[in-house]
Amino acid sequence: MRDRLSVIVFTVFVAVCLLGCGVIYVFSPDHDVSLSKNPDGSVTFEIDGILPESYAYMVLEDVHVYDSIYYYSDGNYPVMDDRSQYEVDLLFDTLDRMMDSRGYASFEKVDATELSNVMSDTSLAHSTVIIVPSGALPDTVQAGNTHSKLDTWLSAGGSMYWMGGNPCRYYSTHSGIMESDHGLFDDSLFNTKRSDKGATECSPIASEFGFAYSAIDDAISIDAPNSKVIGLYNDEFSSLSEITLSSGGTVYLFGGGPASISFEQTSAFADMLVCGVTGDTVVKEKVYGQKGYGDLRSTIHPIMSGDLLFLRVGSPNTDYGAVILL
Structure with a gap:
């Protein structure tokens, strides 16, 4: 009986030690x-x-590593109807942890005023990228059909990741979402028919990074001028495309909003961000x-x-x- 009790005590001790190692390893x-x-x-x-x-x-080879990566989020400005502020902030929290674990310390959330300040400093545009998950820029950088602050910043070599739809087609004010006459690109280039045809082909760089993001509901055409496929694609649209502007800037277009990217896909996206992946990488x-x-x-x-x-x-x-x- 005593030997049996000793075995039980020893077994429990080993189990607790192993559990402790697991907790230390996974959570801290x-x-x-x-x-x-x-x-x-x-x-x-x-x-x-x-x-x-x-x-x-x-x-x-052929990467563009950024000195600073800014993520736009401002609860005082509404987001597009097909997404929520919670989804926008949740994606930031996930990306923030992932960027930190990869040793990238210059990932920062900015509100509408701070975004305007970032775009005002065009001397740093080439080494900066902005992520816009809200579907609309605030009126601090876009007023109606005029988005000169963004245009000037992009012309200076800035880069922007835009999640879902035509950038600048809508803009955000304290009173709501407003529609402008046009966006950065021709509306006809975007997928608005919501077809059942999915994106199943994988670009070489997406394959290397395991970036299986396939949303194309609001994606841009693979035939858009000066575009390169980075994500998954079909014969019409790509889940992530790079558009090089004639002015000198670069826009990366996701085919969906922040809720469409899974945890694993966000992890792969974080890898691509810290590596400065481009359409030529x-x-x-x-x-x-x-x-x-x-x-x-x-x-x-x-x-x-x-x-x-x-x-x-x-x-x-x-x-x-x-x-x-x-």
Whole structure:
């Protein structure tokens, strides 16, 4: 009887210890990741952690890494009817955690006044991207058919991610959503028929990042001038397209609002943001590995100057990583 009791006590003790490790690992991971460039052009990476984890690194060329990424959200201004302020803020909270875990510290939410201030400083436009999930810009940067502040900022080399529909077709005031005569692009280029035909083909860069985002309800045509497909697509529309403006700026168009992007797709989007993925980005190399118990230190062969190395560890639920631009 005494031996049996000892076995039970020992079993409970082991179970509690294992549960404790699991809780520490999942919710408060005791790990870190770092990248450092060596004199010979090689890169050393270190992954600190208690338990085994999978990892992957990619070498990319033709990227545009941003010094600052701003996410527009202002509860004092209404959003389009097909989305809610809760969805807008929920996406920010998710992205904010993911960007932080990837070592990107310059991801920030801005309200209508702060957005206007960002766009007023055109000297930083080329190194800045703005994410607009609300479906409408505030009247601090767009008044009726006039969106000169946005136009000037884009002309200076700014970039913008727009979620669903034609940018600037509608704008937001304290009293409601207003319609303008036109948006940045021709209305005829956008999917408004809500057909059952889905986006099933995957662009090369979406495949590399596991970006399975397929919403095309408000997507732009794959035949739009100066456009490149980044997401999934069919023979008409793409779930994420890059449009290079003749003025010099770049607009990235999602085919749906903030509620249409899943947790896993948001994780892949965060990877693409920190890497500065564009329509020209190419993954030159992708390597998978497995870390055992304890820390891992390894060196990657010399990387060409101008290329980017992205190291990602874990699953979408526990992932973290680091980026270094050579």
